[in-house]
Amino acid sequence: MQTTGKFFRRLPSMIRFWVIAGSLLLFFGCAADEVCEEATANNLRLGFYLLGQDDSTWTVIDSLRVFIPGEPKTFLYENLSEVSVLELPLNINADNSAFVIDFFHVKDTLWFNYNRETHFVSVECGFTMFFEITDMTYTTNHIQHISENITYVTNSLDEHYKVYITPAIGID
């Protein structure tokens, strides 16, 4: 208690110093350092897993490509290699998107329906689009099953769907 009392008695002489020093520290500490690119990136994320095996770790796809149905030459990704998480940009001008994942020699198509929400990120960065997936369907040529994880697509780094494939496609 005596030490505490001594501290409080000495405090007035320190006040003037801390009023100046503290204000400078706080001012620079509160400086905004927003990165707009990260704040406005809002892709749908699919994680790949081997069916029937531990789904706490991803599997790795040798290579794949992604295009839009009906536009097989307009590639979203032309040759992605060593893929464990695939990021897909949902169409910001429509309430649905579809993607063909070409595992080379075999393809699967995924359809997403969603609600769009214009989200105000910040004065500096402006606006971005958030999505709430309402419905999702897919073919099962090589994809065996897809489980829903999070249906709200924002600028966080969430994995939205778990995609289970046959062991023949994945390599550990």
Add this chain to the structure above:
Amino acid sequence: MSIIKYILLLPLALISLQVQGSSDTLFRPALRIGLDVGGFARRFVEPEVMMSEVSADVEWRRGFFAAAEFGLLHIDVEKETHRYQARGNFFRLGSDFNILERNPQSKHDVLLLSVRYGFGWMEHEAPFIIISDPFWGDYESLVESEKYRAHWLEAGFGLRTELWNNIFVGWSLRGHLLISRTREAEMEPHFISGFGRTNGSTSLLLHYQIMYRIPLR
């Protein structure tokens, strides 16, 4: 809600401490009026955001201050991708409590604990919005002018010292907790008048004040 309960109980606890220790018969109540220059300094970091405020407090019992603050917010930013405008006002009511033992050489220097209730109202709009996507192209939209209100509680601490002849400078850092806001707004503001930048339902604001003290009797 238990945090709010403790914030509300804090003034009572501190008043009781002050009553126990109030043996100074030379105490003179004083009014202090001030200008928060933190808003001007913040323009170096966010030049588009202007939040200015004035404050007044009365030390009606030694170390116990009743405080009121009033201010306004003005934002006008135009970029290639968006334009955003906001105009708003706010007030805060609350108390400051000095926890520093007074020194005869600097008897007005204080180390303050602060609690506040705040209310802010504003009107904001985004006359044009362009969201660009490298694959899907641009999406164009707008949000028409809408009203937005928020209530919050604040708690924090700060320092204040007499610079010269009843002129004081000081800073305080306060955390804010939203207790209610306009529901289902078409656009959630990034910056609420008086509350600051929203991060969920909390925010942190630095106040840097210059004040003038007027003894009352």
